[in-house]
Amino acid sequence: MNQKNVEMDAHAAAPPSVRRLYRHYNKLPPGSLPPSQVLDFGDANVDASGDGLRVVDRLPRDRLNAVYAAFLDGTSGSRDGDCTKDVKVYEHASIPGLRVLPGLLPPVVQRALLSRLLLRDLSNPAHKTNIHLHYSVPPIDPPSSSFFDLPPSTVFAPHDPLVHKPLVLRDVLCKKLRWMTLGGQYNWTTKRYPDTPPVPFPKDIKDLVRGIFPSIDPQAAICNAYSPGDALAPHRDVSEAADTDLISLSIGCDALFLISLSPNDAVVAEDPPPDQSLTGQSSNQPSQKRRRKKVEMGPPPPLDEYTLVIKIRSGDALVMGGDSRWAWHGVPQVLPDTCPEYLSEWPSPDSSWAGWTGGKRVNLNVRQMFPRPDP
Numbered sequence: 001m002n003q004k005n006v007e008m009d010a011h012a013a014a015p016p017s018v019r020r021l022y023r024h025y026n027k028l029p030p031g032s033l034p035p036s037q038v039l040d041f042g043d044a045n046v047d048a049s050g051d052g053l054r055v056v057d058r059l060p061r062d063r064l065n066a067v068y069a070a071f072l073d074g075t076s077g078s079r080d081g082d083c084t085k086d087v088k089v090y091e092h093a094s095i096p097g098l099r100v101l102p103g104l105l106p107p108v109v110q111r112a113l114l115s116r117l118l119l120r121d122l123s124n125p126a127h128k129t130n131i132h133l134h135y136s137v138p139p140i141d142p143p144s145s146s147f148f149d150l151p152p153s154t155v156f157a158p159h160d161p162l163v164h165k166p167l168v169l170r171d172v173l174c175k176k177l178r179w180m181t182l183g184g185q186y187n188w189t190t191k192r193y194p195d196t197p198p199v200p201f202p203k204d205i206k207d208l209v210r211g212i213f214p215s216i217d218p219q220a221a222i223c224n225a226y227s228p229g230d231a232l233a234p235h236r237d238v239s240e241a242a243d244t245d246l247i248s249l250s251i252g253c254d255a256l257f258l259i260s261l262s263p264n265d266a267v268v269a270e271d272p273p274p275d276q277s278l279t280g281q282s283s284n285q286p287s288q289k290r291r292r293k294k295v296e297m298g299p300p301p302p303l304d305e306y307t308l309v310i311k312i313r314s315g316d317a318l319v320m321g322g323d324s325r326w327a328w329h330g331v332p333q334v335l336p337d338t339c340p341e342y343l344s345e346w347p348s349p350d351s352s353w354a355g356w357t358g359g360k361r362v363n364l365n366v367r368q369m370f371p372r373p374d375p
């Protein structure tokens with residue numbers, strides 16, 4: 001139904017029906033989410049909801065706990081490091097191949113993953129961020145080991161002072177940092193991975209992802225950072241030459257995730273052009289959303305049987321495989337004030353950055369760029 005082919009254009013704009021739904025959920029006041037339209041795995045009755053949803057697999061807790069203990073380097077003594085139950089894998093008839101694993105990562109693994117990404121990998125100048133596009137990023141010099149050790153007033157000088165003002169670290173970490181690339185350094189402008197040998201993918205994160213999802217060889221990842229009001233416009237991830245599963249891990253505030261395989265996407269004549277005012281973009285480079293316009297909310301555009309809106313929580317994973325691998329998807333909203341308490345003291349209770357996670361959502365989107373060589 002949605003096979004990748006060489007013609008799939010990474011620059012293509014999402015079809016009108018998907019853009020319409022995205023706009024609707026983007027503008028919806030968070031308090032007024034219609035529960036009937038949002039697939040919410042926090043709902044105790046979700047298993048019984050029937051309605052196309054089924055449990056297709058269970059990941060045994062013993063296997064998961066062994067993977068987590070290796071990731072945590074034997075430091076998982078605390079109870080929140082243990083999976084106490086097997087993790088259910090759900091699939092919905094609307095989006096074949098999309099698997100949802102609610103609560104996959106225990107809190108201690110979420111905190112450790114956040115630390116590896118932001119306290120370690122962000123300090124590696126080989127890992128490019130959106131800040132590198134326009135600013136000289138100051139190096140991390142010992143004894144500092146991360147940007148979270150530098151004074152918040154540290155200045156990032158713009159490449160072109162006529163175009164961009166200098167930024168201070170506080171603004172970078174609290175708002176302006178939107179993405180970091182790991183492994184193959186994806187180019188958001190050309191929407192290609194470079195032909196040069198990729199930056200080595202962080203081994204512990206590769207082992208974590210592969211330990212849970214043996215179907216993928218992690219070669220590249222986008223680490224998205226969302227602040228309150230940020231969103232991610234609908235897009236397809238079609239730059240990879242491998243059709244291997246894409247793995248998405250989320251930490252922090254809840255978000256709405258929209259995904260569609262609708263075949264009803266023939267262009268509708270009266271549809272307005274893509275609304276770039278919301279995100280300043282028509283494709284999937286994460287960027288800050290402009291101020292939300294006050295609008296009268298009309299009735300939601302109908303969700304057809306090929307479209308889902310899912311509430312994603314901290315610790316949840318999505319696997320986009322099969323037909324869903326090339327589906328249109330986006331994040332119309334990050335829901336404010338939903339960050340779990342167990343992240344509130346990250347990076348440490350005595351750090352001046354404690355509370356940083358408050359309004360944040362971090363998503364690690366892991367991809368395999370190239371097919372594995374034949375054995």
Ligand SMILES: O=C(O)CCC(=O)C(=O)O
Pocket residue numbers: 222224232237248250257284329330331363365
């Ligand atoms: O933040 C998310 O949940 C989705 C991110 C995404 O789709 C991407 O990075 O391509």
Ligand SMILES: [Fe+2]
Pocket residue numbers: 235236237284329365
């Ligand atoms: Fe994506």
